[in-house]
Amino acid sequence: MSGWTIIGAGGFIGGRLAQALRDRGEAVYAPARGDPALFERDLGRVFYCAGLTGDFAVRPFDTVEAHVTLLAQVLSQARFDRLIYLSSTRLYDSLGAAGGREDDILAFDPAAPRNVYDLSKALGENLTLARSGGRGAVARLSNVFDLAPGASGFLPELLQKARRSREITLDSVPGAVRDYVHADDVIAALLAMGESQTPGVVNVASGQNVSNADLAQVFGAAGWTLNLTPDRPMPAAPHCAIDRLQALGIAPQDPRQLIAEALAAPGFFLG
Structure with missing residues (x-):
């Protein structure tokens, strides 16, 4: 594998992740928006951290661009060894107390304006899991602090x-x-996912x-x-299950x- 790429390194998690990798001497490529080199170089292991949170309701088209459009271009056009897509445990919200496990069948109302976030994240997950040639995995993050x-x-x-x-x-x-999870635990979990071949979805949460x-x-x-x-x-x-997270050696x-x-x-x- 040849280095690490962080898409969305200007954000809270992306920035922390880039710093953690550089602190241990790793080569990190953090492309700026629109950088053509994203599709010209070997990206190695990719963390897809791009996304909108608090302002998704007033920027719905930017939300889809960040969560889906750019991801689709990376999956279809870029060279990479592994890709970890950052999603959210809020995808369980519509399931209520029955939700929280990574293999839950999710449910969304496509007419609800707020669901542009949930639906776009769900589509990003689908592309990562089904269109990456087995090289993709998803980290569903809870409330990071x-x-x-x-x-x-x-x-x-x-x-x-x-x-x-x-x-x-x-x-x-x-x-x-x-469910609050500390940023240090999130970074440790993402690095563990990037270094392993863990498939599918992993809840990155405290489980409480x-x-x-x-x-x-x-x-x-x-x-x-x-x-x-x-x-x-x-x-x-919902109550987030953390069995898969613990199997990576992470104790939130x-x-x-x-x-x-x-x-x-x-x-x-x-x-």
Whole structure:
């Protein structure tokens, strides 16, 4: 195999992945958008990290371009040894509590505008698995977080508020749940997938559904008050299976323990 290629290296995961590979002395090709060399050189092992998240609803055509169109061109025209396509565990959402395993039969309403994200990711998965000549695999990522200074996202921003105030109010109900997985575990999982011949789909998740009520308990034990809105019935959430992830040697960290450690760190609270 000849080196690594990261498509979408300007993003959060792509950038972390590129840095991790370079830190261990690997040759990394991170093509800019429209770089013709993408179809002229040997790409080696490819991580397809390009995609849209928060703004997919207002950029539906860009979402399809990133998740499907460029991928199709890479699969049909580029030279590569292996390709790992980054997808999302949100594809399980419509299955409710019954969802969460990699071999689930997914279900989508094609008329729902928000499903441009889910449908485009699902088509990207299909192309990777069925049109790569057996060289493709899919990593379905759950809610990735990083507690390093300057990180963005729900948990990092919550901790930033906690540095300034002992009482925080969230406009969210106690029963809302998410599967949070730390960025370090994601990078380790992707590298393991890139270095192996693991086929099919792998959930890259912690395997734990953490509710806002769970977070309030963690903050409360550390001396903070986390106020939430009155509870109301919530749709049942999928529970991500992580057997395939564990088979790669990855043991995801408990997000609640990581938050507790951050809150307990000397000098964390600035007042």
